[in-house]
Amino acid sequence: MPKIAVDCMGGDYAPEEIVKGCILAYKELGLSTYLVGDRKAIEIILRKEGVKESEALTIVHAEEKVEMHEPPSVVLKKKNSSLYVAGMLVREGEADGLVSAGNTGAVLAVGKFVVGTAEEVERPTIGVPLPNPKGKTVLLDVGANVDCKPRHLLQFAIIGHTYVEEILSIKNPRVGILSIGEEEGKGNELVKETYPLLKMSKLNFLGNAEGRDIYAGTFDVIVCDGFVGNVVLKASESLGLAVIQMIKEEVQKSLLARLGALLMLPALNNFKKKADFAEYGGIPLLGAKKPVIITHGRANAKAIKNAIRVANEFLTHRFNEKLRENLIKLAPEGVKI
Amino acid sequence: MPKIAVDCMGGDYAPEEIVKGCILAYKELGLSTYLVGDRKAIEIILRKEGVKESEALTIVHAEEKVEMHEPPSVVLKKKNSSLYVAGMLVREGEADGLVSAGNTGAVLAVGKFVVGTAEEVERPTIGVPLPNPKGKTVLLDVGANVDCKPRHLLQFAIIGHTYVEEILSIKNPRVGILSIGEEEGKGNELVKETYPLLKMSKLNFLGNAEGRDIYAGTFDVIVCDGFVGNVVLKASESLGLAVIQMIKEEVQKSLLARLGALLMLPALNNFKKKADFAEYGGIPLLGAKKPVIITHGRANAKAIKNAIRVANEFLTHRFNEKLRENLIKLAPEGVKI
Numbered sequence: 001m002p003k004i005a006v007d008c009m010g011g012d013y014a015p016e017e018i019v020k021g022c023i024l025a026y027k028e029l030g031l032s033t034y035l036v037g038d039r040k041a042i043e044i045i046l047r048k049e050g051v052k053e054s055e056a057l058t059i060v061h062a063e064e065k066v067e068m069h070e071p072p073s074v075v076l077k078k079k080n081s082s083l084y085v086a087g088m089l090v091r092e093g094e095a096d097g098l099v100s101a102g103n104t105g106a107v108l109a110v111g112k113f114v115v116g117t118a119e120e121v122e123r124p125t126i127g128v129p130l131p132n133p134k135g136k137t138v139l140l141d142v143g144a145n146v147d148c149k150p151r152h153l154l155q156f157a158i159i160g161h162t163y164v165e166e167i168l169s170i171k172n173p174r175v176g177i178l179s180i181g182e183e184e185g186k187g188n189e190l191v192k193e194t195y196p197l198l199k200m201s202k203l204n205f206l207g208n209a210e211g212r213d214i215y216a217g218t219f220d221v222i223v224c225d226g227f228v229g230n231v232v233l234k235a236s237e238s239l240g241l242a243v244i245q246m247i248k249e250e251v252q253k254s255l256l257a258r259l260g261a262l263l264m265l266p267a268l269n270n271f272k273k274k275a276d277f278a279e280y281g282g283i284p285l286l287g288a289k290k291p292v293i294i295t296h297g298r299a300n301a302k303a304i305k306n307a308i309r310v311a312n313e314f315l316t317h318r319f320n321e322k323l324r325e326n327l328i329k330l331a332p333e334g335v336k337i
Numbered sequence: 338m339p340k341i342a343v344d345c346m347g348g349d350y351a352p353e354e355i356v357k358g359c360i361l362a363y364k365e366l367g368l369s370t371y372l373v374g375d376r377k378a379i380e381i382i383l384r385k386e387g388v389k390e391s392e393a394l395t396i397v398h399a400e401e402k403v404e405m406h407e408p409p410s411v412v413l414k415k416k417n418s419s420l421y422v423a424g425m426l427v428r429e430g431e432a433d434g435l436v437s438a439g440n441t442g443a444v445l446a447v448g449k450f451v452v453g454t455a456e457e458v459e460r461p462t463i464g465v466p467l468p469n470p471k472g473k474t475v476l477l478d479v480g481a482n483v484d485c486k487p488r489h490l491l492q493f494a495i496i497g498h499t500y501v502e503e504i505l506s507i508k509n510p511r512v513g514i515l516s517i518g519e520e521e522g523k524g525n526e527l528v529k530e531t532y533p534l535l536k537m538s539k540l541n542f543l544g545n546a547e548g549r550d551i552y553a554g555t556f557d558v559i560v561c562d563g564f565v566g567n568v569v570l571k572a573s574e575s576l577g578l579a580v581i582q583m584i585k586e587e588v589q590k591s592l593l594a595r596l597g598a599l600l601m602l603p604a605l606n607n608f609k610k611k612a613d614f615a616e617y618g619g620i621p622l623l624g625a626k627k628p629v630i631i632t633h634g635r636a637n638a639k640a641i642k643n644a645i646r647v648a649n650e651f652l653t654h655r656f657n658e659k660l661r662e663n664l665i666k667l668a669p670e671g672v673k674i
Contacts, residue, residue, distance in 0.1 A: 131579070131583070132579050133579055133582045133583050133586065143517055146517065146524070146525050147525050147526055178568060179564075180480055180483065180563070180564055180567040180568065180571075187483065187564070188483050188484050188562075188564040189484055191564075210568075210571055211567060211568040211569065211570065211571025211572035211573075211574075211575060212571040212572070212574060212575040213575070214572045214575055214576070215572065215575040215576045215578070215579035216575055216578075216579065224568075225525075226517070227516075227517055227524070227525040227565070228564070228565055228568055230517040230548060231515060231517065231547075231548040231561075231565055231568075231569060232548065232568060232569060232572050233548065234517075234547055234548025234549040235548035235549070235551045235552065235569050235572065235573060236548075236572060236573070236576050237548075237549060238548060238549040238550070238551055238552040238553055239551070239552045239573050239576055239577070240576070240580070241552070241553075242468070242469050242470055242552035242553065243577070243580070243608075245470045246468070246470050246608050247604070247605065247608050249470065250604035250605070250607045250608045251601060251604045253604065253607075254603065254604055256600045256603075257600060257601045257603065257604035259597070259600055260596070260597040260598065260599065260600025260601035260602075260604075261597065261601055262597065263593045263594060263596055263597025263600070264588060264594045264597035264598055264601065265597075266591065266593075266594065267584070267587035267588045267590065267591055267594035267597075268584065268587070270587045270590075271580075271583050271584050271587045
């Protein structure tokens, strides 16, 4: 029975919502967790929820916690933090995966350097499933790897393929490389050098994806370097917030529009649910030795439950084994990556 | 009295809406244009609108037109196309600026190679004013220059500064460089090398801008290479379309929500107006010898009128003179760019 280490002190609603998420994961899905953090604080929440510490919900005390703006260099020295302790539980084989709503850079650092990188992988990568009217498109890398070489993008493509096929259950995913212009030969130097590698691979490679493909449902996996991916991801979040604020301001000006907004609320909430990645269980650090799931800082109990579920899916679907196979099977003939 | 050459055959609603746009520019703003394209087609529209050809609305016949997907290499050989002929009118000093709703790559190529680059500029750049709740942020470059050197980004910053100050009337604009992470030293190689140049410049440089700053109103000018800028721009458009479609699908499911949407319509249209860049006159190719304005392919008469207005503003505000001064005045001490 796998057991996931959950950083109970990371995130805007920690520890309350995090601990509740662990309880939900156990009650609804029968999943076991280590609750890592301040023992007293966690005990109070467990008691309030009428739950006893057990084999399925085991507290592991950690003195400190990682703050929202601490850089990775500090995080990796703060060995008594709940995040670091959770990472060590995984590293030492006590726990089988890590979930944290703490600051992304910190979780990434602990994922890479404490949990560690899967043997066959050169660089772990963060993949985000972005919503579109037809389903989801996984964009990777979105910030773990700033400057990349062509072979890294090729690895990301195979990692993304494996994630989409094994975890999102889309067979033979359509893979593209983010570029400007559709035709082969369009793009920057990195794209031009990576294109032939992807073309020679055994992936279902459809060629260049443009910015407009990201939310159009025309690809299942789109690879890019972490600089471009991060900018696109954050610009998208920012555009969403700006649009909501600008519409709100217009709606405020008219009574009828305010009434209209009220009537539309349930539909808007349904949309929000589809669009919100907290709903489907956080962002995985792909290519780590064991599943590492980074959830949004605003993660509530449900998001944490989903993240624990996804971490378990990585294990039950034997993600890392499949990835190892795919890195050999799908690579271009004669290219060792 | 300046006179703008308008490519009447480019765009989804050409020639009808384009010719009407020229008529509007004359009737409402007193601005003169060359109407470049199929003489007969243009005459029919003028007649329908009850307008006579004149010194202010002068037809220049062109046999051919550029198709939506013709690559720049083809466009630059199609010398009888309305776009090319319009470009030549500017090059030869007959006309004082160019407006086209034709395919962006084609207009860009004609702008760069037929109209030509301003002497002091190394690479013309496309800047897009993107909406945010507080105003607009100009992102550049968004596709004219794929791989860039630090000195190019420095030029783009000064070009963007000049555009925002002279045309958008924002004094001492806040300038940033698109990166991941806020602190100096964060970003890819290009950003790290450009940062010190911007810091030493006389620009009001605030440091790194993140993706989330693009739509937040925290900067007036954000520079990036044309690969990143184009991807962000197209991803934003695509996200907008996806959100609208996903909300529509949810709204369709409920009668009340449909009623709500109806009541909200005027507010949504006001928002759309603020967000739609067609409303404020197209995208300039900055650093060309004369104003070149690229409008959206879906440009209607009003958008064309606005583009003609903006082309004239570049002239009345003596944009290129100011730019030449700024390239000297704002450059870092001792750095010739």
